[in-house]
Amino acid sequence: MRWVMSFLFVVQMYGMMAIMGIVFLPWALISKQGARAACKTYCRWVRFTARWMVGLRTEVRGPIPRDEVLIAAKHQSFLDIILIFGAIPAGKFIMKRELMWAPVIGQYALRIGCVPVARGKRGQAIAKMLSDVDRGAADPGQLIIYPQGTRIAPGVKAPYKVGTALLYEQTGQPCVPAATNVGLFWPRKGIYRKSGLAVVEFLPRIEPGLGRDAFLARLQNEVETASNALMKEAGFDAQT
Template identity: 35%
Template sequence: MTSIFVRSLIFNVLFYLLLVFWILVAVPTFVLPRRALIGVAKLWGRSSIWLMRVVCNTRVEFRGLEKIPQGPLIVAPKHQSMWETFALLQFFDAPLYILKRELTWIPFFGWFLIKADMIAINRKKGGRILMEMARRASEEVNRGRQLIIFPEGTRTAVGAPPHYKAGVAQIYVDCDVPCLPVALNSGLFWPRRQFMRYPGTIVVEFLDPLPVGLTRREFIDTVSELIETASNRLIEAGRKEQAELFGRVPSANVPAAAPTVAKRNIGNQ
């Protein structure tokens, strides 16, 4: 595990240096169309994936790419790690994120978020946030963008009970476009709020798109069932790979209890 710690240290240092490099490269895009900035962001994502493979021996497998629809879309990935926030950018022409307003205050990085027309929300507005998010998301998606929104709202540790939010269902209804569920197991290799980066294979699986016209309850029940079932399958395969590599599963990736689809939480939204 000592070598994994050293590799993780090297990766984390190089990852943020790489981010600074791409921020500098992107400076001229302030006076160019948005697609130029998005192009640089995609290069950042690809180069970060490459860096993790070279330094940490963490490979990536993308499945179901043929299922990604063209045009306006809601993308609903499982959220276990920071990794998917940049790794999925490369597959969409006009990606859109909903993020907390405070991120736009970060020099350069935040300015790029504004330039990219991301949706920054003020969490102090309380219940009014949902209406604001749904309105802005609908406007941007109807312009042909792909909204990448994490249905659980925040990163969830591997093995933790899922808790899908009502907001994503409202946005789905208001946008009136298909939704692409995405399963993954990134949290095994880039654990939430941890320093370590583990070798192995991150698997991302694009699932069958959900059509327009579902009710909010139908949408939440369906998207949660699809994502959790597929993600649990990928996590189990990832744990087997880690056991073969290390002789055991790293303690950070051993759940307190077997993961399940949290129907009770979903129903209470």
Template identity: 35%
Template sequence: MLILRSLLFQAAFYLIMAIILAVTLPFFFFLPHRAAIAVVKFWTASSMWALRVFAGTKIEVRGIEKLPKGGGLIAPKHQSAFETMALFPMLDDPTYVMKRQLMWIPLFGWYTWKAGMIPVDRAGGSKALRKLAADAKEAVQEGRQVILFPEGTRRTAGSPPDYKFGIIHLYRELKVPVVPIAMNSGLYWPRKSFLRFPGTIVIEVLDPIPPGLDSKTFLATLIGVLEPATDKLLVEAAEGPLPPPLPPEAASRIDTIRASQSA
């Protein structure tokens, strides 16, 4: 049943994408920015509907009122492809910092460009960081919400934190609050797997970190709030009414948390 429901979700996911692309493609070059954002929001919201209907995976959002209404910087945990879509409908005018290579994908990449996503060349060194900061600053000035995954790439739920310099650089350059977001998505939508497990993915928006901290203090603060909140969601899922199978990293992390609590 799990395999069947996962396959049904995958079929629905790509069918929805194909229909939306086919319907909007004739108008692609004439779509204004807001219309392109609306198309992406409809696609991502439809995909989340399909996830609930076919895979039995629900979504619970906590603290949504803490998200910025205008320009801001958002730092979510990145455990799967889920958060690249699920956050989009929650924000007014979001833009993701994403690998430049993704924009080369036919049709999909075109729409990421049309919607104003921010490409980054991970091998570009300091030049790429300057370009990233300039693009992100422009987006924030336009009232957009910039989403940057602090660890850069997807990491298995329960893995030790591996935060990159990019989030520090943008915090320092943009001088806006950073909103951390914890989640347990990797337990239900594992990376490198087509299986989608039933249960509830929790997205928890945490209190914004104010601008003006030095780099070391900011990073320590970000890790100090985001990692414990993520750990709490892992334990909550494992002890819930419909616990997902735990990857070794998550199982080990939960054992460590429980041991520290009982000590």
């Protein structure tokens, strides 16, 4: 029965994405605020239906950043995107370039100021990312990056990439680390959704001025430690 409800939840979630994309389109074309309103409305809908249909409650902890900062977040599934974007006033993501051509998601992501980055050639990708961020510097908001570069399943270790440290240096903005346990309930792949409490937690900010290596080491330690604590709270011990 839970698999059936999970399937129905996923179907309606993507169906509503298309419906909201169409309904909000005229406003989104006129104003970025319209595109942002569409995305935030969708985030609220997903959280509501996740609780109602599959018993998945969601919570955002910690001081929510509202000024211009770099948010470096643990990425386990689509749900942490929903929770982070829904909580902050003007989020924009560093996203993989392939998403530009995804129906609805790609068009709205570009409209709210997300920065597409091509995977593959590391040096060129980083240079392009920094250049694009510079060009978008006049558009205020919270820039969100996933330091590991992709969704990482709970308990799996993956390195933190240098691009986050370069952005931290270049923008001169504080970095707000963000931890999560959402992958325990909403996996990176598949349909099945578990009941429970999925959490994203904003951690104390890292102020500008650290060297590249020191920043990356601190970021990794704080995000991984906090994420492991959230997962352990939910009954999963990442250390075993």
